[in-house]
Amino acid sequence: MQIPAIDLREYEYTLPQEKIAKHPLAKRDASKLLQYKEGEISHLNFSNIPDLLPAETLLVYNDTKVIPARLIFQRETGARIEIFLLQPTSPTTVIPEIMLAKHPVIWETMIGNAKKWKDGEVLKGLIPFKGDTIILHAKLIDRETRKVEFSWDNAEVAFVDVVEASGEVPLPPYLNRKPIEEDKSRYQTVYSEKEGAVAAPTAGLHFTPEIFEQLRAKGIKEAQVTLHVSAGTFQPIKSSQVTEHPMHSEQIHVNRETIEKILSHLGKVVAVGTTSVRTLESLYWYGVKLLEGKGEDLKIEKLFPYVSRESVPSAQEAYEAIVNYMKKHGLQTIMGTTEIFIFPGYKFKIVQGLITNFHQPGSTLILLIATILGEDWKRVYGEALASDYRFLSYGDSSLLWINQR
Structure with a gap:
């Protein structure tokens, strides 16, 4: 397909500071929920979510766990050096493996006050531990x-x-505050399991064990994927040509059981969060790569979905290709990376609906939302602002059914 021209100004809106939720609500599931379905907008509460999902739905969520990625060191001179973990580089780039390492590790980082850190100087921190x-x-x-x-x-x-004992919760920069004790649990989903994210998959922050009980009682199925959210998710688009924006690469881990479960629920998949969408759609394009003989590595470049093709495989064909590959090689889990960039013009292959929060103007995530809603994204966001919804990571929720004709 031809990549459409994207005018970023069309995806801006005014977000007043007072609309940004600086702290979570006392109860996770007490947030508001806006539903968009077939052009209609309705206002509910997140506790209504079991009533809004059809009984045959497969709910797919991201079970990554946020690590306290902000490490603070004090130089002997008193200068404070802040090191923010981005991605591991040695002895392995595989996040689950490096988190379990018991020997020196190397990470690519962001460094606050780097000019004060002299070459060759070793910083030291004393960490209370058990x-x-x-x-x-x-x-x-x-x-x-x-x-x-x-x-x-x-x-x-x-x-x-070491990180759990010494690091600070990596709150998003737009909260503009220091983390406090409640952030340790609240900037984490109740189902977080696999350490490695430096930002929370915030759509999942609304779920509670009680909500899951109600969903299961209704017959709604669940599946887990892992995408370790990177700090690049907050990076604003600065390129005049939107497609030149350097999309962040994020690590994916998915087991065969999940892929087979998705295969048996095609047409009924609802993703919890944009990270789950990116994972599910990236897996489709991995299946396409396998079918096209373009390599066996799970690595989806940002514009791979937009490469011109005479035809594309069905969702079933693409996911079956992954299952067949895994069976052939005796794999229970596949791991790789994705830079997938979803913007208007993209056609969703796997996902029918999305549970998500309200996102920053002019961001890659608002482009994804506009891909789901079309021009109606402006109406949805306008109504959310007018109805006093809370925005961004600790804000309110939405259930968006994909509007593609």
């Missing part, structure tokens, strides 16, 4: 790429334990 103290060292090994090596003095302790 009645003892761990000494954590940070060494800047490449200033240009901001690669930092972390080492610690207890070979029995994994990197994930």
Whole structure:
């Protein structure tokens, strides 16, 4: 297909600061919920979600777990150095593996106050851990790429334990506040399981064990995917040509049971969050790659879906190709990366509906929402603002049924 010209000005809107939710509500499922279905908008509460989903729905959510990715060190001079973990580079780039490492690891990072950190200087932090103290060292090994090596003095302790004991919750920059104790649990879904995200899949923050009980009682099925959300999700689009925006690469892990479950529920899939959408649609294009003989690695470049083709496989054909590949190679899980960029002109292959929060103007996520809703995205967001919905990560929710003709 020909990539459409995207005028970013068409995807801007005015978001007053007072509409941004700075803290979560006392109860996760007490948020408002806006439903968009067949052009109609209705206003409900998130606790109504079991009533809004058909009994045969497959609900797919992202079980990534946010790590306290913001590490604070104090130089002997008193200068504060803030290191934000972005993605691992050594001894492995595989997030689940590096989180369990018990030896030095290297991460690409963002560094606050980097000018104060001298070349060759090793920063030291003392971390209370189970009645003892761990000494954590940070060494800047490449200033240009901001690669930092972390080492610690207890070979029995994994990197994930070091981070959990010393790091701060990586709240989104637009909250413009320091994390507090409640953020440790509330900036995390109740089903978070696999450590590695540096931002929460916030659509899932509304779910509670009670909501899941009601969904299961209705016969709604569940499946889990893992996409470790990166800090790039907050990166604003600065390119005049939207398609030149450098989409962030995020790591995906999906098991065969999930893919087979999706195959048996095609046409009935509702994603919890944009990260789940990106994962499900990326898997479709991975199946296309396998069918087209374009390599066996799960790596979806940002514009791969927009490559001209005479025809594209069905969702069933693409997902069956993945299952067949996994069976052939004896794989229970596939892992890879995606940069998929979903913007108006894209046709969804797997997802019929999306549960999501309200997103920043002029962002890659608002482009995804506009792909679902068409021009009605302006009406939906306008009505949410007029109806005093709370926006962004700790804000209210929506259930959007895909409007593609």
